[in-house]
Amino acid sequence: MLSKRNPQLNKHGELIHLLSIEGLPRAVIEQILDTAGSFLSVNDREVKKVPLLRGKSVFNLFFENSTRTRTTFEIAAKRLSADVINLDIARSSTAKGETLLDTVANLSAMHADMFVVRHSESGAPHLIAQHCAPHVHVVNAGDGRHAHPTQGLLDMYTIRHFKKDFRNLTVAIVGDIVHSRVARSDIHALNVLGVPEIRAVGPKTLVPGDLRDMGVRVCHDMAEGVKGADVVIMLRLQNERMNGGMLPSSGEFFKHFGLTPEKLALAKPDAIVMHPGPINRGVEIASEVADGKSSVILPQVTFGIAVRMAVMAILAGNEA
Amino acid sequence: MKILIKGGRLIDPATNLDRTGDVAIANGRIVHLGDVGDFGADRTVDARGLIVAPGLVDLCARLREPGHEHEGLLESELAAAAAGGVTSLVCPPDTDPVLDEPGLVEMLKFRARKLSRCRLFPLGALTRQLQGAALTEMAELTEAGCIGFSQAEVAIKDTLVLNRALQYAATYGYTVWLRPQDAWLGGGVAASGPVATRLGLSGVPVSAETVALHTIFELMRATGARVHLCRLSSAAGVELVHAAKKEGLAITADVSINSLHLSDVDIGYFDSAMRLTPPLRQGRDRDALRAGLADGTIDALVSDHMPVTTDEKAVPFAEATPGATGLELLLSLALRWARDAELPLQRALAVVTAEPVRVLGSALGSLSASAGRLVEGGVADVCVFDANASWSVTPEALASQGKHTPFAYASSGFELPARVRTTLVAGHIAYEA
Amino acid sequence: MSELLLDAEALYLELKKGVQKLMTPDTALVGIWSGGAWLAERLAADLGLASGTISSALHRDDFGSRGLVKADHTTLPFDVNGRDILLIDDVLYTGRTTRAVINELFDFGRPARVQLAVLVDRGGRELPIEPAFSAARVTLGPDQKLRLAQGEDRRLKFEVK
Numbered sequence: 001m002l003s004k005r006n007p008q009l010n011k012h013g014e015l016i017h018l019l020s021i022e023g024l025p026r027a028v029i030e031q032i033l034d035t036a037g038s039f040l041s042v043n044d045r046e047v048k049k050v051p052l053l054r055g056k057s058v059f060n061l062f063f064e065n066s067t068r069t070r071t072t073f074e075i076a077a078k079r080l081s082a083d084v085i086n087l088d089i090a091r092s093s094t095a096k097g098e099t100l101l102d103t104v105a106n107l108s109a110m111h112a113d114m115f116v117v118r119h120s121e122s123g124a125p126h127l128i129a130q131h132c133a134p135h136v137h138v139v140n141a142g143d144g145r146h147a148h149p150t151q152g153l154l155d156m157y158t159i160r161h162f163k164k165d166f167r168n169l170t171v172a173i174v175g176d177i178v179h180s181r182v183a184r185s186d187i188h189a190l191n192v193l194g195v196p197e198i199r200a201v202g203p204k205t206l207v208p209g210d211l212r213d214m215g216v217r218v219c220h221d222m223a224e225g226v227k228g229a230d231v232v233i234m235l236r237l238q239n240e241r242m243n244g245g246m247l248p249s250s251g252e253f254f255k256h257f258g259l260t261p262e263k264l265a266l267a268k269p270d271a272i273v274m275h276p277g278p279i280n281r282g283v284e285i286a287s288e289v290a291d292g293k294s295s296v297i298l299p300q301v302t303f304g305i306a307v308r309m310a311v312m313a314i315l316a317g318n319e320a
Numbered sequence: 321m322k323i324l325i326k327g328g329r330l331i332d333p334a335t336n337l338d339r340t341g342d343v344a345i346a347n348g349r350i351v352h353l354g355d356v357g358d359f360g361a362d363r364t365v366d367a368r369g370l371i372v373a374p375g376l377v378d379l380c381a382r383l384r385e386p387g388h389e390h391e392g393l394l395e396s397e398l399a400a401a402a403a404g405g406v407t408s409l410v411c412p413p414d415t416d417p418v419l420d421e422p423g424l425v426e427m428l429k430f431r432a433r434k435l436s437r438c439r440l441f442p443l444g445a446l447t448r449q450l451q452g453a454a455l456t457e458m459a460e461l462t463e464a465g466c467i468g469f470s471q472a473e474v475a476i477k478d479t480l481v482l483n484r485a486l487q488y489a490a491t492y493g494y495t496v497w498l499r500p501q502d503a504w505l506g507g508g509v510a511a512s513g514p515v516a517t518r519l520g521l522s523g524v525p526v527s528a529e530t531v532a533l534h535t536i537f538e539l540m541r542a543t544g545a546r547v548h549l550c551r552l553s554s555a556a557g558v559e560l561v562h563a564a565k566k567e568g569l570a571i572t573a574d575v576s577i578n579s580l581h582l583s584d585v586d587i588g589y590f591d592s593a594m595r596l597t598p599p600l601r602q603g604r605d606r607d608a609l610r611a612g613l614a615d616g617t618i619d620a621l622v623s624d625h626m627p628v629t630t631d632e633k634a635v636p637f638a639e640a641t642p643g644a645t646g647l648e649l650l651l652s653l654a655l656r657w658a659r660d661a662e663l664p665l666q667r668a669l670a671v672v673t674a675e676p677v678r679v680l681g682s683a684l685g686s687l688s689a690s691a692g693r694l695v696e697g698g699v700a701d702v703c704v705f706d707a708n709a710s711w712s713v714t715p716e717a718l719a720s721q722g723k724h725t726p727f728a729y730a731s732s733g734f735e736l737p738a739r740v741r742t743t744l745v746a747g748h749i750a751y752e753a
Numbered sequence: 754m755s756e757l758l759l760d761a762e763a764l765y766l767e768l769k770k771g772v773q774k775l776m777t778p779d780t781a782l783v784g785i786w787s788g789g790a791w792l793a794e795r796l797a798a799d800l801g802l803a804s805g806t807i808s809s810a811l812h813r814d815d816f817g818s819r820g821l822v823k824a825d826h827t828t829l830p831f832d833v834n835g836r837d838i839l840l841i842d843d844v845l846y847t848g849r850t851t852r853a854v855i856n857e858l859f860d861f862g863r864p865a866r867v868q869l870a871v872l873v874d875r876g877g878r879e880l881p882i883e884p885a886f887s888a889a890r891v892t893l894g895p896d897q898k899l900r901l902a903q904g905e906d907r908r909l910k911f912e913v914k
Contacts, residue, residue, distance in 0.1 A: 006589075007589055014820070022518065031823075034823070035821060035823075037826070038808075038810070038811070038826050038827075041826060041827065042811070042860075045860045045861055046860065046861060046862055047859070047860040047861075049860075050811040050812065050860070051811075051812060051856075052811060052816055052821070099631065099634070099635065100635060100636065101634055101635075119636065121636035121637070121638050121639060122519055122520040122521055122590065122636070122637065122638065123519065123521075123589075123590030123636050123637040123638075124636040126589050126590045127590065127592075127634070127635070127636055131634075143520070143636075144520050144521075144636075144638070145520030145521075146519055146520030146521075147520070178517075181520060184518070184520060210512065210513065210514070210517055211517060213513070213514035213517055213518075214514070214517060214518060313821050314820070314821050316816075317816055317817070317819065317820030317821040318820050
């Protein structure tokens with residue numbers, strides 16, 4: 001079968017949609033990280049706004065609720081001077097049976113320039129990108145279990161900020177990896193940026209052996225997984241996992257795979273602790289660790305706004 | 321009506337026929353094969369440079385009537401069969417209403433006969449409403465025209481019911497057609513593996529197929545039933561079938577044109593044309609399926625024809641309706657497989673003519689003597705095609721209402737070999753290019 | 754590529770004299786990225802003034818067609834509010850970069866005064882922007898590009914393409 005051109009790139013290899021970290025050339029990832037750096041300084045100015053997206057309309061299409069992520073995208077878009085429209089799809093026409101593509105077509109008719117999409121099905125943003133008008137850019141804010149590229153990028157920005165060089169790091173990702181779009185995006189990005197040791201840590205129901213195909217070392221023991229790590233990324237454990245029969249209880253999970261000060265002590269002394277949020281204290285991470293000196297969870301949020309500004313600014317400047 | 325097909329290369333794998341010659345047809349039957357002198361034909365079909373083969377026998381094609389008329393009409397789908405050189409086809413019972421009443425079967429056959437001569441062999445439902453609880457009146461349904469019994473895509477969860485169904489069918493010697501897929505393990509949308517993992521799609525492990533196969537074989541040993549396994553998808557599955565055949569269990573098996581040629585990598589960027597059941601597995605599974613079809617472990621190649629609308633495919637991958645159009649691609653893809661496997665043309669034709677007829681066996685009644693073959697005195701079901709032509713699968717080129725297929729030219733970029741020129745069923749011209 | 758008969762080093766000395774006439778002890782020199790950055794750095798060292806660099810990337814008017822230029826950072830290590838600012842650039846042409854840079858500057862505060870001093874003014878203005886001092890005036894065709902480069906010996910020289 002023919003391989004198809006990556007829909008995220010135009011024929012010059014420039015980014016026109018951000019759908020997934022997979023398939024992004026390393027140069028594009030680094031461009032986004034470098035650009036994010038300059039936007040970080042915008043947040044420190046008196047006038048926290050630049051006119052790059054002035055007159056452009058950014059539509060937040062959140063088919064899956066998330067006030068946090070939507071808010072950071074809204075802040076980022078507004079700092080670029082864009083007009084932001086938030087669509088709470090669950091209560092709107094889709095609930096009345098309108099198809100995904102019809103919803104998008106209607107919004108395009110209202111002259112949207114950019115869609116920020118979160119959807120519960122893997123591949124939904126790809127479908128939208130294939131069908132929207134040529135000048136419209138699509139940013140994936142999370143699709144099913146497939147990808148959350150802006151989170152992956154801001155996680156990389158965070159690691160680069162604190163650790164500088166990717167090439168000699170050990171990164172451990174802990175928790176419900178099989179269902180995690182954040183984990184997938186992080187793993188792809190870490191691979192592209194040349195991190196030599198990436199560990200996926202958790203019980204077999206959440207970290208099955210076939211994750212090795214993604215280029216990670218699978219560990220079913222927390223101590224082994226965290227030992228000597230430079231970066232520990234904790235993932236949120238969702239209640240559905242207990243209800244769906246994959247885990248007996250959050251208590252047992254915390255005992256064996258939660259990040260406590262004792263487990264953290266096995267990592268390098270200057271290791272950083274990350275979490276995409278929102279955190280479940282006492283389920284995947286102990287309060288003392290979340291609030292402790294190794295935690296960079298709050299800087300991640302700040303970096304997240306700058307990274308999203310960078311993504312939107314780069315996209316808006318490239319033509320299909 | 322007297323028809324003379326002149327000067328073609330006559331190939332029939334069942335009788336080892338392979339010679340240039342003519343086919344003289346009268347009263348719906350072949351009256352002479354070979355050199356035909358003056359015949360007084362009403363119509364002469366010039367078959368020089370073309371292959372004259374038995375009409376294809378497709379063991380799985382959904383016509384979507386009754387019930388799903390917006391996806392395909394009996395008329396268009398039977399026309400698609402004829403355009404694909406398919407003269408006999410088996411349709412599964414998952415219509416709406418389900419084919420679990422003799423009256424429904426009779427009506428379907430009646431309607432089909434009015435629209436087309438293509439022979440329709442319906443499968444009856446194994447359990448009422450396919451619900452996996454109460455058995456259907458299998459004898460009544462057979463009298464109405466069913467050639468076997470099936471659960472379509474709905475696996476029976478209750479092994480006690482499955483056991484009884486096999487036992488009951490064995491009483492009469494009916495064949496039970498089963499998709500080997502465990503109801504619970506089979507709930508995903510893509511085959512478990514690196515692609516599904518990367519794309520974040522729920523996976524169907526190979527064990528969904530092997531667990532089901534083991535269960536079916538065990539119950540066959542206990543009941544003595546005959547089973548036809550529909551749509552093998554994995555290397556492990558092929559191995560189990562091979563061993564079971566060696567043991568002497570009364571099984572036959574088929575594979576779809578999609579599983580024969582594609583793998584999970586072809587899903588690409590969530591292309592919903594690849595949303596199929598069974599899901600496309602990895603390259604080594606495909607290789608095993610190809611080898612299995614070549615060595616006879618798998619008996620027949622089927623189109624697994626399932627017309628779906630654009631609305632059903634223009635949604636995120638996991639929400640798309642599984643299925644692809646196939647009747648018009650069966651011949652081309654059989655030939656392509658044989659070319660790739662360096663097998664002779666006869667073998668490509670065998671898996672879509674003589675072998676499916678053998679699978680159907682006595683259920684065909686008197687037809688079994690000549691269906692899927694070119695024999696003097698036998699039914700005149702003939703497919704005349706140009707093996708050297710090629711064509712692109714575009715919506716305009718398809719007679720079926722189902723335009724979605726992984727082999728669409730627009731997405732795959734390549735052409736398929738072989739083009740049907742004339743199809744005859746019961747001595748009448750059903751299709752002419 | 755030919756080397757125009759512009760002796761960059763000689764022009765630098767002219768620029769320095771011009772800046773000396775415009776400056777106060779509190780003036781901050783702000784070099785416009787990238788050509789102006791070296792100049793400002795060298796002038797600041799020679800004249801004992803504060804300096805910074807400023808990028809036009811975030812306020813350019815050609816963002817829609819060119820996309821985001823590699824956004825080199827604006828670094829202003831002093832308070833802009835109430836400050837006397839002297840923008841330094843190598844070549845002044847249409848004036849659009851200067852306009853963008855002034856917008857960028859105002860994102861940081863309200864300066865007391867903003868002036869512009871350049872090495873070469875090549876005319877062809879498309880906006881009402883004038884330098885307080887230019888060391889040389891030349892006329893070039895619209896298809897010619899004038900670029901200031903820094904050699905390995907850190908001596909400045911001009912390239913015309």
